[in-house]
Ligand code: GUN
């Protein structure tokens with residue numbers, strides 16, 4: 001069939017042919033490709049396989065295979081709140097909407113002391129979950145968010161869970177069961193001045209011990225860490241005591257683990273960091289001194305970083321997850337993606353559910369394009385800021401692969417790469433996209449990006465395993 005990918009910011013690669021996927025150590029890898037074959041019979045012959053020995057898939061008339069999307073920043077626990085943020089901005093959004101919901105997913109005494117922080121107590125009102133199983137609500141939420149992200153073509157996700165070890169471990173169990181490639185982080189937060197009493201670890205040592213408990217559970221599920229891996233997750237500087245940040249930095253270094261956190265998202269947050277960490281040169285310096293800035297670190301947002309901070313992030317090889325939908329929804333600002341890229345920093349896309357209102361990385365591509373134009377406007381109409389469709393898709397695939405340490409293994413159709421793929425059909429019965437037939441293929445991709453959604457996703461594979469079928 002047709003294979004389309006975005007190997008560079010300016011270049012769509014549109015090819016017709018066939019690929020042979022086979023199992024290597026339990027992972028479906030692209031073993032052979034041939035971009036000259038035009039019939040199934042020719043493909044079987046060239047690859048030396050019999051039709052009955054393979055699971056055969058062919059794209060539709062207006063269909064194509066595309067690398068699976070990589071969501072480098074999503075809070076699985078916040079999924080029930082998508083779209084629910086009112087007029088809040090980051091800091092009041094956290095205390096009003098987010099902490100109560102996360103706390104309600106169980107594992108710790110939930111909702112004993114929310115002080116009415118969340119009127120209506122969203123923690124318990126969704127469905128009557130089993131009272132005999134304290135994780136039944138987490139089970140329902142996490143099952144939904146994994147299924148939903150897969151249905152939108154997200155084959156890899158870097159998840160924040162909650163502070164609860166059992167609920168975080170359940171998220172890992174479910175991602176592994178459904179077959180999504182996932183990095184799972186138990187959220188660390190213990191600062192008594194900024195975290196509510198009902199939702200925080202007691203001490204730095206407890207924060208570390210809980211992080212380790214979850215890491216070890218996850219590594220037991222997948223000892224190679226190729227499909228499922230833990231990720232060290234201090235929520236953000238203001239919610240952690242300095243000692244906790246250092247313990248987690250040491251842990252990540254000692255065990256060579258990925259790290260994820262938030263950085264420089266909101267102006268009020270910057271003031272809070274200055275207030276809580278007066279002896280540090282900058283927000284970035286807080287993480288740097290704690291040993292949290294490594295080449296395996298994903299920093300979400302990175303909107304208001306100064307030049308010295310960019311330089312530190314670049315030299316440390318840390319990555320940025322650009323979350324445009326969230327940045328607009330919470331009024332956080334315009335992330336200068338072009339400047340980050342020009343400074344040699346790897347950038348990817350994150351939905352940041354539920355700061356972001358949608359689990360769709362296709363929507364993040366759209367929002368990245370739109371926000372870049374607003375940024376150009378406030379910078380005197382300079383077109384250099386503009387991100388186009390191809391560059392957005394590159395960030396969503398190759399950019400994601402770089403940011404999760406899977407460059408060359410995810411994001412394309414070259415031999416040796418993992419088969420993490422979405423099959424798109426622009427002409428399905430319920431497609432929100434109308435193709436008239438005269439559009440060139442790059443124009444069809446434009447139409448997909450601006451109006452496509454999960455109704456166009458026909459099948460999704462992770463490591464060669466079919467994990468979703470929307471047929
Ligand atoms: N900063 C600290 N916690 C959060 C969170 O849950 N979402 C976002 N967008 N920013 C944060």
Ligand code: FE
Nearest residue numbers: 262300352355
């Ligand atoms: Fe976030």
